[in-house]
Amino acid sequence: MTEASPTKPYALHLGVIALLFALSFVLPGYHHGLLARIMVLAVFAMGYNMLFGYVGLLSLGHAMFFSAGLYGAGLTVYHLGWNVPAAFAAGLACGALLALVIGLLALRTTGVAFMIVTMMFAQVFYLVILYFASWTGGDQGLVVQQAARVLVLGSASFDLTNPTVRYMSALALFSIVLLVTLAIVRSRYGRVLVAIRENEERTKMLGYDTFSNKLIAVVVSGTICAASGAAYALLFGYVGSSFASVQYSILPLLWVLLGGAATTLGPLIGTLFMYYVIDITSGFTSAYLLIVGIALILLVLFFPKGILGTIRQRWLGWLP
């Protein structure tokens, strides 16, 4: 990685945020709504990328962190009538706590065992949601009422079901997480994570405590994914067990691989691209899983670095 002037990456990221802001005023209704959803899910992918891209830990269970946020926010609104900020905070707290516990257990393993362990914990989480169907709504899920999804800040109140407010809230969350990941990645801590990915033994020998560094990364990653889940529950008003299934652990992996692992903007590009591919192809075939499958195989075979990873390698070495 070559050291470039620090202003360039920040200018690029602020430019992307400004572009997304401007798009809000020109996009027609359908794509406007779709992009809001994509931004929320891109946050999920960014959280996944934190662990997979920068630390090199391939988890097959991140759906549990997303759904911890989803249910943490959704259930407190639905059953306890909490207001929006409190519910969002509850979602974050659930995700962070779960990530801490899972990290403490799963980080004892490495490689293939880590993938299987995370997948199994996610499966347990999924089955627990189904088992307590009387509270969680099981596989039918719950719909959060419109009246509960109003954000009151001082004297102003924002209705999160309004498309513009929803888009702007999604953009705000997306921007915060994007800038936070950029800052983390460029910090000393981010470089330690990359060092662990490249050679854990050597990093350990140089005196870094790799276990606690990895544990912090798991918690940060889990919390970002939970933020995405909590925002999804509050913005789109649906909480269901399908978000905890194995498929939602695979999707962020696909998005990150496609966009480019260990690039800050890769998750957004991957999510955007995949969402539109499925959206367009579902017009003439219902077999979208086939496309997901073929995309996964082609990616690992020919583009292991993803779209942005390839661009960075060929042309733009300074891309964070």
Add this chain to the structure above:
Amino acid sequence: MHFGPHLLLAALEGLVTSAVLALTALGLSLVFGVMRVVNVAHGEFFMLGAVLAWAISTAISGHPAVGFLAALVLAPLIVGAIALVAERLVLRRLHYNPEATIVATIGMLYIIQQLALTFYGPEARPVEPPFTYRILLPWFGYSGYKLSVIAASALLLVATWLVLTRTKIGLVMRATQYDSETAQAFGIPVDRVYAGVFALGAMLAAIAAVLIVPISQAHYLMGQDPLLLSFIVVIIGGLGSLRGTVVAAVLIGLSDGIISVFFSPTLAKIIATFLVAMVLVFRPHGLFGTASR
């Protein structure tokens, strides 16, 4: 029914599950042991076996036993051929990198599942058992076919064990598993061994599926439970250990049969999955396995 006979029935059902599970898990375990590849698409090879068994047995008219026997021979061969092609086209090009192959086999899982849905459809379809003899026990009658599944599976397991320990092919496979580089240096075609093992693993899953399909039905989503259970069995038995795999399959099959008769199946699955994850965290080599190299 009293508790005793009820428990016997649950145990018999559990043994049928164990028999099929042992074969499926053995395939997964061989592929992992020799190639170090975690085949997430293994359950789909199982499903393909069942779907092909339905297709073959309905295409052949006459006595159900003829169609069933044809399926028992042809379905594993077709599944093995498909696995061979997948191995040559994808896994070999990835140089069997553990993480890349997991992503690639997830891709295969989706492709096979979607193709089965497109061409076979969402219905569950039955296959007629080759014979319908009922064995009368003092408390209840029990399907003779189910008992023959247990016997067939035991026979196949012994045969696999003999091949692995008593033949040249088995020796070559074990040498590759032990140290593939040294094996290559001694003139073993490691590349072809990998292809053969991957096909063999898929065929074992397909045979298990053909055996079970007259009892349960063929459905395009039927590969998911065997995949998870096989993972559990392979982990508890120790990755790559044949004896451990069989012992663990009997253990899991019996407890699954007995627990789901007396308790909620979801709760049984939660407890089993959680315990297995804990085994993997605290005893990464399984309960019977030895430390891998």
